[in-house]
Amino acid sequence: MSARSYIGSVRVALLDDHALVLKGLIAHLEKTPSIVIVGSHTSSRPFRAMLAAMPVDVALIDYSLAMDDIDGIALINLLRASYPRMKILVVSAHAQELVVHNMRLAGADGFVAKSQDPDDVIRAIDAVMTGREFVPVREAVDGTPPKDLVPLSPRERDVIRQLLEGLTVGQIAARTGRSLKTISTQKSCAYRKLRITSDNELFLLRDYVLALDAGSP
Numbered sequence: 001m002s003a004r005s006y007i008g009s010v011r012v013a014l015l016d017d018h019a020l021v022l023k024g025l026i027a028h029l030e031k032t033p034s035i036v037i038v039g040s041h042t043s044s045r046p047f048r049a050m051l052a053a054m055p056v057d058v059a060l061i062d063y064s065l066a067m068d069d070i071d072g073i074a075l076i077n078l079l080r081a082s083y084p085r086m087k088i089l090v091v092s093a094h095a096q097e098l099v100v101h102n103m104r105l106a107g108a109d110g111f112v113a114k115s116q117d118p119d120d121v122i123r124a125i126d127a128v129m130t131g132r133e134f135v136p137v138r139e140a141v142d143g144t145p146p147k148d149l150v151p152l153s154p155r156e157r158d159v160i161r162q163l164l165e166g167l168t169v170g171q172i173a174a175r176t177g178r179s180l181k182t183i184s185t186q187k188s189c190a191y192r193k194l195r196i197t198s199d200n201e202l203f204l205l206r207d208y209v210l211a212l213d214a215g216s217p
Contacts, residue, residue, distance in 0.1 A: 009033075010129055011055060014040040015047040016062040016091070017069065021114070025060070025091070028118045035125065044070045051079070056086055058125055063092035063103065064204060072204065073106045080107030087128040091121060096195050099204050100135060110134035156190040159183055160209055163202060 012035055016022045022040045029035045038054055041047040044065060051059065059079055063072035070078070072090075079088055087109045092099075095113035103111055109128040112120050113136065124134035152160065162172045173183045194209070196202055202209070 009036045010125060011036050011038050011057045012060055012125065013038050013047065013050060013056045013058070014060045015042075015044060015065075016040075017042045017066045018062075021062075024118075025121065029122065032122055035122070044075055048078075051083065051086075056083070058087045058089055058128060059083075060089050060091060060121070060125075063090050063094055063099070064200070071206075073102055073206075076103060076106035076108050087125075089121075089124050089128055089134070094201060094204055095136060096201060096205075097136075098194065098196075099201070102205065104133075104135065111136065150193045152190050152193055153186075156186050156193070159186045160190050160202065163187065163199065164206055164209065
């Protein structure tokens, strides 16, 4: 870690629904003497119980947990409200600009993509502990959404909204009276504009997309 403005060790708690990822992170972090692992969990309920029972400096959390667990944005909001002084550092496979932007709006102090060098996690802990953010280079420093995003058309917004309701492309076509090909094309165009490639990534952007929908004429 770099020269620090804080004194003593850093107490870190980890949350990731993949046990192998947890073990790898812990093994790497334990190589740094100033980092103390206070605990790790694969689901948010015992993780939050642990936070309530002991002081933690940095919560190192995944953004996309199991389907029956809390949503990533909701978890960040909850942790920020409950522990305003605790640093929240997200380590996730989802590194899209809008995902990172939403995490920051919710209160995350930093973000590391799982594709980055493992040492970046240590650098990120150092950054947030010294009052700095740690985010991908392309993410806007001022926290505003990427300026070069192409707006969704009204039809594309409608398709995305219905996908977020849990409907399939076929169900949307039947409901709207449009062809399956038309709905598929509008979905593909919307995904391209949002810079996502899967339904899972769409649900990670749920709050952002619904806010766009609410603000549209």
